[in-house]
């Protein structure tokens with residue numbers, strides 16, 4: 168076994184060549200080789216009171232799985248992770264580790280923390296590479312209690328996996344034709360390959376979970392009807408999928424997309440393979456992406472790969488305030504995304520055929536901090552200027568889609584339309600639980616998963632009490 | 635589930651499918667639509683539900699084979715299964731006792747208006763239906779509509795059957811005659827709905843149109859289907875598809891419908907060459 172040695176520097180993640188990054192949707196972060204993983208794992212001090220575990224929202228036993236990697240017991244390492252996290256190959260890729268587990272790692276005080284996310288991904292990929300997970304069909308369930316999960320994003324998949332592990336008879340209802348939520352329609356291939364999402368969905372199915380796609384709760388069935396159909400409880404994880412537009416003149420010109428539409432066309436409908444795949448997408452030569460979060464970066468980097476000559480990311484604050492993951496900001500810079508900071512669009516101008524051709528913007532300056540603690544952008548009078556564009560992607564956020572609430576008046580919502588829940592995800596309706604973006608607004612994959620675990624605990628307690 | 639129980643050609647390039655989809659069949663109301671996809675590589679196609687049979691668990695769709703996706707759909711036969719089928723989507727039509735209602739169906743819209751006419755009639759309205767097509771061979775749902783309407787007018791662009799002219803010509807005459815009209819409902823190509831809305835506006839007759847913008851998910855997630863109604867952005871799939879025709883920006887809708895003309899042509903050529 169390798170000796171803990173903090174003199175070894177943190178191992179860098181190997182990346183795809185720049186040439187391929189400009190032309191293909193292949194995954195950028197290539198993952199650790201076995202050798203790299205062993206070296207990186209050897210850096211972990213195996214702390215007696217590991218801070219990293221507290222930093223992980225689902226409390227993976229991090230030192231334990233890293234020790235198993237040190238001992239080359241890769242299969243046991245992934246088993247250890249899966250005790251707490253059903254979707255490790257995805258979390259290892261898209262978790263904001265730098266703010267979570269790695270932020271709490273003691274090695275980070277003086278130097279670089281252990282690359283926990285990359286090690287988690289290594290263990291998960293090892294298992295995926297070894298043998299494709301095949302669903303084992305429905306397992307017998309000791310309790311015979313049927314439960315329904317609405318939405319197959321990270322909340323729904325995690326809740327379903329934990330429920331199945333407890334022995335419940337679980338069915339997920341998903342509105343779209345593919346399970347995975349944002350992981351399948353939003354986050355692009357080059358950050359989270361769809362085969363990884365599919366493999367983790369298969370793992371959840373192998374626990375006995377049934378998934379019915381093409382079912383919209385609130386339309387195909389209402390909540391009440393689910394209870395009538397014999398489901399004892401319903402877990403709602405429908406996300407916050409409705410796009411927000413800027414509300415400025417010209418925003419409905421052709422060539423202007425919401426990030427959701429743009430990414431859905433490319434990821435879910437595979438428009439990058441048009442015409443083999445029937446759904447098209449239009450990427451012009453000059454693309455402007457409005458926003459500064461993960462979604463804006465994913466859109467900008469996708470547009471580059473689909474052949475745009477120039478992609479400008481237009482953000483109303485400065486780079487320091489951008490909510491996107493640092494790693495992705497760096498990747499985007501390397502790939503040639505241009506940043507236009509302290510700039511805000513005020514209207515779009517179209518040609519005779521109704522296509523967007525110019526965007527009028529205002530320059531901004533930063534004022535006092537607002538509720539979010541970030542300095543508020545203030546427009547500079549008379550600073551209007553125009554830039555030529557032929558595609559615009561609006562990535563300024565999403566809100567809750569009210570499809571379910573519309574047919575379930577007893578479900579309490581706050582003024583933003585988020586479902587109101589207690590600390591454990593109990594909604595205002597008995598045996599109805601919720602979590603993920605539908606309760607919090609757009610957050611993170613791992614927060615949605617944590618909520619999934621908590622709601623299952625709450626349900627188990629409620630069920631025992633009611634018996 | 636999703637099996638094509640019966641398939642019929644109503645007119646050249648117009649097909650009618652009856653599809654087994656019990657959850658949709660029991661829920662669907664006039665004005666609702668569904669989204670279907672025929673293959674993994676296919677598009678999500680929105681189509682209006684024209685009829686349903688809750689006992690059999692079936693819904694009826696009528697579609698025009700206009701481009702690659704609808705042509706592929708049209709190649710399916712009785713007994714085939716549709717890969718993905720989801721619904722009912724959109725808001726149902728507002729059905730009340732309004733008085734005298736004129737229902738206008740242009741082209742394929744004649745089938746789409748049928749469930750609305752039927753429901754309006756059952757709600758105690760006097761219904762005048764006007765349907766039109768390019769020529770007599772392309773007229774559909776004439777007999778069905780005659781059974782449920784109090785009056786039925788038929789027009790053809792070339793005069794091969796019924797009145798020579800457009801559906802709007804008949805409506806114009808009715809309006810000018812000054813017969814009481816409490817509401818007009820128009821379903822058909824966007825241009826036709828624009829003409830009808832412009833026609834009724836000076837007469838101040840409430841006019842409802844069923845919009846057909848390009849859609850992707852049809853659940854309110856993408857905003858592809860957005861239209862200006864009273865100057866505000868609305869999503870046709872969840873806020874509509876029916877809107878007050880006098881408030882709709884049809885020119886914007888028409889422009890957005892042309893977004894992918896080049897791609898649509900390419901897909902069509904591929905299909906003709908047998909590569910699609």
Ligand SMILES: Cc1cc2nc3c(=O)[nH]c(=O)nc-3n(C[C@H](O)[C@H](O)[C@H](O)COP(=O)(O)OP(=O)(O)OC[C@H]3O[C@@H](n4cnc5c(N)ncnc54)[C@H](O)[C@@H]3O)c2cc1C
Pocket residue numbers: 261262263317318319320321322323340341342343346347348349350353354355382383384385404405406407408430461462465492568570571602603604605609610611612613615
């Ligand atoms: C482009 C993009 C990039 C992101 N990058 C990151 C990242 O790097 N790291 C990170 O941690 N987070 C990231 N996020 C945020 C993260 O993806 C979300 O916080 C997370 O997916 C929320 O999970 P969820 O389960 O609550 O909902 P979702 O993932 O939104 O899933 C909800 C599911 O419910 C379905 N649904 C909705 N309504 C119904 C209904 N009525 N009936 C049935 N099904 C329904 C939807 O179709 C969807 O499949 C990103 C988000 C986007 C859009």
Ligand SMILES: Cc1cc2nc3c(=O)[nH]c(=O)nc-3n(C[C@H](O)[C@H](O)[C@H](O)COP(=O)(O)OP(=O)(O)OC[C@H]3O[C@@H](n4cnc5c(N)ncnc54)[C@H](O)[C@@H]3O)c2cc1C
Pocket residue numbers: 667677678679680681682683696697698699700701702703704705742746845846847848849850875891892898899
């Ligand atoms: C709510 C709604 C209800 C509809 N009901 C019916 C119906 O009952 N019968 C019927 O024949 N047609 C109906 N349509 C139109 C039908 O969906 C389109 O004709 C079909 O998607 C065209 O696909 P295509 O590939 O065959 O043709 P394409 O060659 O791709 O396009 C032909 C035209 O259809 C429009 N179109 C293209 N893609 C889409 C899309 N994804 N969504 C909507 N429109 C598109 C474009 O304006 C285009 O010019 C409806 C559309 C909507 C939005």
Ligand code: SF4
Pocket residue numbers: 222223224225226227229252258259262263264267268269283284287613
């Ligand atoms: S799930 Fe996320 S936070 Fe937890 S250990 Fe893995 S990468 Fe870190």
Ligand code: SF4
Pocket residue numbers: 210211212213214217218219220229230271272273274281283
């Ligand atoms: S805090 Fe860092 S060094 Fe300590 S156990 Fe966790 S990963 Fe290892």
Ligand code: FES
Pocket residue numbers: 848849850851852853854855856857858859860869870871872
């Ligand atoms: S089609 Fe996506 S929001 Fe209406």
